[in-house]
Amino acid sequence: MAHDALGAHARDELGISEESRARPIQAALASACSFAVGAVMPLLVATVASPARVIPIVAGSSLLFLALLGGLAARAGGAGVIVGALRVTFWGALAMAVTAGVGSLFKTRGSELPGDLAPFQ
Numbered sequence: 001m002a003h004d005a006l007g008a009h010a011r012d013e014l015g016i017s018e019e020s021r022a023r024p025i026q027a028a029l030a031s032a033c034s035f036a037v038g039a040v041m042p043l044l045v046a047t048v049a050s051p052a053r054v055i056p057i058v059a060g061s062s063l064l065f066l067a068l069l070g071g072l073a074a075r076a077g078g079a080g081v082i083v084g085a086l087r088v089t090f091w092g093a094l095a096m097a098v099t100a101g102v103g104s105l106f107k108t109r110g111s112e113l114p115g116d117l118a119p120f121q
Helices: 005-012 024-048 051-077 081-105
Strands: none
Touching: 024 051, 051 081
């Protein structure tokens, strides 16, 4: 009878079993779907916002959507909903602020884009 010491350790000490094993393809598909949904929501808001107020409206709605999706992901993962929503919103707001800072540093604006690339001129 063959003994699998590593398998026994993984099962008994670490709680790793065939049922709890990672599923990278499933994780990748779930990540791709959530990324697509998260990207579509601010785009839909941008299509209905007035051109003069599109930036603050899209930024605010993006933070709202980040909080919503962060709470939903936390609930799905069994974590605290409020903490998950705050964590995702904080890091999303920080990323937006850094992006705006870099754009300001290099003096970039959407109106400098040629033709169809600047829909909100």
